[in-house]
Amino acid sequence: MRISSKLSLRFVLLFAVFTIIAFFLFSYLVREKSEYDYIYFLSTLNNTISSTLVENDSLKKNYNEILNKIHSQFSNKPIIRITLISCSGKVIFESDTFAHKMDNHKTRPEIMKALNGEVGTSIRQSKTLKKDFLFVASPVKNSDKTQVIGIIRTSVLVKDFDSQTAKFAITIIFFLVIFLLFGFLILDRFSKRITVPICEIENATKEFASGNLDVTVKAEGKDEIASLANNFNIMIDNFKKLLSELKYLEQVKRDFIVNVSHELKTPLTAIKGFIETLEDELIEDEIIEEKELKNYLKYIDITKRHTHRLISIVQDLLMLSETETVSSSLMKSKTDVKMLLEKMLPIFSQKLEEKQLKLITEFTPDFPEISVDAFKFEQIFVNLIDNAIKYSDKGEIKIAAKADNEYAYFTVTDSGIGIKPEDQTRIFERFYTANKSRSRQTGGTGLGLSIVKHIVLLHKGEITVESKLGTGTVFLIKLPIV
Numbered sequence: 001m002r003i004s005s006k007l008s009l010r011f012v013l014l015f016a017v018f019t020i021i022a023f024f025l026f027s028y029l030v031r032e033k034s035e036y037d038y039i040y041f042l043s044t045l046n047n048t049i050s051s052t053l054v055e056n057d058s059l060k061k062n063y064n065e066i067l068n069k070i071h072s073q074f075s076n077k078p079i080i081r082i083t084l085i086s087c088s089g090k091v092i093f094e095s096d097t098f099a100h101k102m103d104n105h106k107t108r109p110e111i112m113k114a115l116n117g118e119v120g121t122s123i124r125q126s127k128t129l130k131k132d133f134l135f136v137a138s139p140v141k142n143s144d145k146t147q148v149i150g151i152i153r154t155s156v157l158v159k160d161f162d163s164q165t166a167k168f169a170i171t172i173i174f175f176l177v178i179f180l181l182f183g184f185l186i187l188d189r190f191s192k193r194i195t196v197p198i199c200e201i202e203n204a205t206k207e208f209a210s211g212n213l214d215v216t217v218k219a220e221g222k223d224e225i226a227s228l229a230n231n232f233n234i235m236i237d238n239f240k241k242l243l244s245e246l247k248y249l250e251q252v253k254r255d256f257i258v259n260v261s262h263e264l265k266t267p268l269t270a271i272k273g274f275i276e277t278l279e280d281e282l283i284e285d286e287i288i289e290e291k292e293l294k295n296y297l298k299y300i301d302i303t304k305r306h307t308h309r310l311i312s313i314v315q316d317l318l319m320l321s322e323t324e325t326v327s328s329s330l331m332k333s334k335t336d337v338k339m340l341l342e343k344m345l346p347i348f349s350q351k352l353e354e355k356q357l358k359l360i361t362e363f364t365p366d367f368p369e370i371s372v373d374a375f376k377f378e379q380i381f382v383n384l385i386d387n388a389i390k391y392s393d394k395g396e397i398k399i400a401a402k403a404d405n406e407y408a409y410f411t412v413t414d415s416g417i418g419i420k421p422e423d424q425t426r427i428f429e430r431f432y433t434a435n436k437s438r439s440r441q442t443g444g445t446g447l448g449l450s451i452v453k454h455i456v457l458l459h460k461g462e463i464t465v466e467s468k469l470g471t472g473t474v475f476l477i478k479l480p481i482v
């Protein structure tokens with residue numbers, strides 16, 4: 001999940017919790033406040049009614065007329081119910097029902113309090129009307145306020161003032177939702193200010209990882225993100241500098257190898273030529289004794305073998321330097337690789353015969369022509385077959401090839417000594433030889449497989465090895481057909 005989505009989700013969750021808590025808290029406070037206001041209002045109304053009744057001395061006579069008149073003033077919601085009760089608890093006036101049908105009210109909690117000269121309140125169900133009411137009862141005192149002569153009680157339906165609370169709560173929710181939307185918009189802009197530069201850095205790192213080194217990110221401002229962007233740019237610069245230094249050193253090394261190899265090639269070829277001439281002349285020399293000739297030929301053979309080895313090292317180094325340079329050096333063309341390999345294989349005939357090994361090729365009948373640099377492609381198999389022969393003492397060597405629409409797959413399989421798992425990851429390194437004593441014996445320098453790997457990579461292919469010690473080795477090559 002993206003950072004901006006995470007931020008927004010958390011904000012929405014937080015705000016939802018906050019809204020719910022705020023709703024309940026406000027509703028509670030509003031209800032408390034409105035209850036308090038109604039008690040205040042009803043007790044003031046009680047006082048007014050009480051004074052009117054006392055002033056007119058109407059507690060005994062025409063209270064009906066006065067109270068009905070007052071009651072009619074509160075015909076709009078919330079409707080006020082008015083009850084007049086005598087000190088004995090008898091209901092003598094009731095605005096909403098018939099007074100004579102009502103119970104004695106002496107034990108009602110608000111009446112009991114009012115009889116004591118105080119204002120009594122209670123929220124409970126009316127036994128007469130079976131609805132919840134807020135009752136406020138006040139004593140009606142005689143004109144010199146020394147005696148309670150009756151009780152005036154006013155009340156409102158609880159659901160009437162609850163509906164007002166609900167209206168208020170809905171208003172609060174409405175404003176909270178508006179506030180939430182504003183908050184969300186502000187957060188969205190704020191999170192974009194943070195996440196957009198982070199996304200830019202993320203994209204730049206992706207580009208960088210995919211090989212584009214010419215990436216920079218904008219580093220505006222002075223916050224941590226700007227510092228991160230700045231450090232990223234510095235890192236890329238340093239990396240590029242380091243890379244160009246490495247490339248330079250690599251080039252120096254390659255030039256050195258190429259120059260030295262070229263310098264060595266001419267004298268070595270001359271030495272080889274002269275040794276062969278010397279050998280021929282010695283053989284033809286009739287004066288020389290046979291025993292001496294045998295000795296000389298032995299020394300010449302050793303010199304010839306070492307010279308040959310030096311020449312093949314020089315050739316390998318030149319080939320490696322060439323394959324290590326850019327891919328433009330490939331001379332690709334559509335090639336019938338089966339025919340190419342069949343023409344090349346006779347160079348191994350003598351070695352195969354010496355070791356009594358069999359070499360077989362197995363190409364699928366419809367194997368297509370593939371686009372390769374023929375000379376370098378041939379070198380892959382020269383090196384692999386050379387190894388297969390060098391590191392096998394029995395059995396057969398098989399070259400197989402098949403293809404699908406995109407790739408050609410080649411395998412070179414032998415039943416030789418095999419390669420240890422820990423060596424399998426290293427044999428493609430330059431000068432790495434897995435079996436030192438065998439390499440010394442066979443004259444291997446550890447360049448063959450690095451050349452193979454480079455040629456495969458130049459063709460945008462892959463090479464892998466599977467091997468079991470004592471059983472044999474398979475080299476697998478996958479090359480794109482086009």
Ligand SMILES: Nc1ncnc2c1ncn2[C@@H]1O[C@H](COP(=O)(O)OP(=O)(O)OP(=O)(O)O)[C@@H](O)[C@H]1O
Nearest residue numbers: 387388391418427433434435444445446447448449
């Ligand atoms: N078919 C194989 N069977 C067993 N070991 C192998 C095989 N091919 C390569 N190796 C091991 O991998 C090492 C590296 O091979 P590589 O061809 O690079 O060098 P080399 O054969 O020793 O020398 P050269 O440069 O003459 O080819 C070899 O020394 C050998 O130990």
Ligand SMILES: [Mg+2]
Nearest residue numbers: 383387448449
């Ligand atoms: Mg080799």
